[in-house]
Amino acid sequence: MDKKNVSMNDVAVAAGVSLKTVSRVINEPNSVRESTRDKVHSAMEALGFRTNFAARSLKLGRYGCIGVVMFHLSGGAVDMIDGIADAAEERGFALTMIKKRAGEKMTLAEAARRMSQLPVDGMIFNLRQMVDDFDTFEAPKDLKTVIITPMEHPTCSTVSDDQEGGARMACEYFLNHGHKNVYFVSGKKESLSSQCRMKGWRAALEARGIEPPEPLQGDWNADSGYAAGLVLADKPDCTAVLAANDCMANGVMMALRDKGLSVPNDVSVIGFDDELYKTIPNSILTSVKFRHRELGVRALNEVVAGLEAPSSRSRTLVSGVLVERSSVKDLRA
């Protein structure tokens, strides 16, 4: 007849030692004589003892868990979670996760309120769209909070891909290859990624005194890229297209081809995320890739680093990488 929960006390009695000795066997084994340790280990084994998380945390005043709030859970999120989880593991933390429900409107304050009732020492918000209380939000003073977002926050640390820099890099790549202008196909309007990529594109052109043409509105999927491509095919001055992701870039390329234009001979194209090679054999698309995994790692490290000083504040940008293939033609000389 099993007792419901085996406590240290039960183990102590079974092993004929004191409660405290059992505790020591677990937390500072070297301070216990080997023969005693063995007795205790046998007793633990026999009774199936497992330390009680609640009691331990209560006494220690910390949990060893980092909270993760997913305001948005999309494709790239997997790698980010992967990075967060690996880094957490490495530093001896587990993750406690909650998610914004579909349709529900969650503010930062609401997320913080819910998280602070859970076993967490610090938290990470993954925020890919704007929220109402972004600027006014104040994190709990005793709970280090890191926000993954391209926007700067007045009081919290933030971590982000350098989306803007990535877009700028792609544009400059075009311009350095002799292109005189770059067209842009955006993602969904409300997406911060799309907004930042657009901003970087604008900035890069303006820095060279080029008036950015009207951007084409897409929705991340190939069909919207195709539609944009049909429009672009008719613009004689269009030699370079930057699409806010690879799927739309592929759509653009297909439309150009269907219109009798060749990539890269007639038009050059760059995308984002470098994932087309998975789906398209012999893919030629040059693409800006973000290191989502690294992003997760940085976010977690920032939280852990801030556990002692929750009010510290920093801003981390993880740069992107231009993966060169052959979809950009060199127009020079």
Add this chain to the structure above:
Amino acid sequence: MDKKNVSMNDVAVAAGVSLKTVSRVINEPNSVRESTRDKVHSAMEALGFRTNFAARSLKLGRYGCIGVVMFHLSGGAVDMIDGIADAAEERGFALTMIKKRAGEKMTLAEAARRMSQLPVDGMIFNLRQMVDDFDTFEAPKDLKTVIITPMEHPTCSTVSDDQEGGARMACEYFLNHGHKNVYFVSGKKESLSSQCRMKGWRAALEARGIEPPEPLQGDWNADSGYAAGLVLADKPDCTAVLAANDCMANGVMMALRDKGLSVPNDVSVIGFDDELYKTIPNSILTSVKFRHRELGVRALNEVVAGLEAPSSRSRTLVSGVLVERSSVKDLRA
């Protein structure tokens, strides 16, 4: 000067009531006079009180958290996590997550050991590959354990996509459209999904007395599908190809086209996961889609249902759906 942690006792003193009354305001507000409740609420507000998770769990003997172990974190996992998280939310649970580290070899026993030190009332293992101790593993008696895997387990509840059934369904679709045989392009060898899809393909053919041809080995990516397509293009009896995912199916289609064959006029193709439309404009690929989100929801519900009776055992299969487009030709009549 803030005290580090504000306890119920602090609130009680500030509000001029007893500790227990504060507890009641939180847990059974109706048993407290309104005027008292207001006093307590003000005090909580003023001091910034938040209930202490550890103390509460210790007293209650439960955590309100479900553990999730990701042995594998890949694309489809996002939707599954999404389902798990939404269902958890709905039932008032949070998630505690740990992950197998890259390279590390984690057994079920090891995962269970680590989880049982964390704040969890039950757990879900997401297992997409074989693991050494699968058959011998016994879950902790007091911790309901559900494994997401296509294999049956002797003692734990399992939940899975019906991969085998999905593959069978696709094959029968071919056969019912007058095809006399179906070729198969597999994913990575060690993947259970790939193995199950292959098994279903074999079974469907054998059920009609057809000898399955040698399957072609792929690795999930388009290039491997392309290579397979080149081989298949030379087989005169090849009218139907089932590829273990959409990316490889696309590779197959591109190879066929490059060899001068048309889909579906010369060869029909079906894929898995229904995700090609995101990347390919006007995609024609018919595909078997699994409801990963639903899978997550079922897994969570199974855990919660089993919290009272951890030793209960069930097996859930979530059926797939054939998303029809135009990549299969009807050869009848």
Add this chain to the structure above:
DNA sequence: TTGCGAAATGACAACGTTGTCATTTCGTTA
């Protein structure tokens, strides 16, 4: 053998909640 300092072990309180049971207060009726 005795004495001593160091090592090993133990007794007890405390962490912040909730459950049990006793006590006080309230509103109503006699």
Add this chain to the structure above:
DNA sequence: TAACGAAATGACAACGTTGTCATTTCGCAA
């Protein structure tokens, strides 16, 4: 006004750990 039952509140123990400090045991030198 007194008496009563119900509602509201409170005192105290308990959950299973770890920290503090006291006590016991050990190994070794005198």
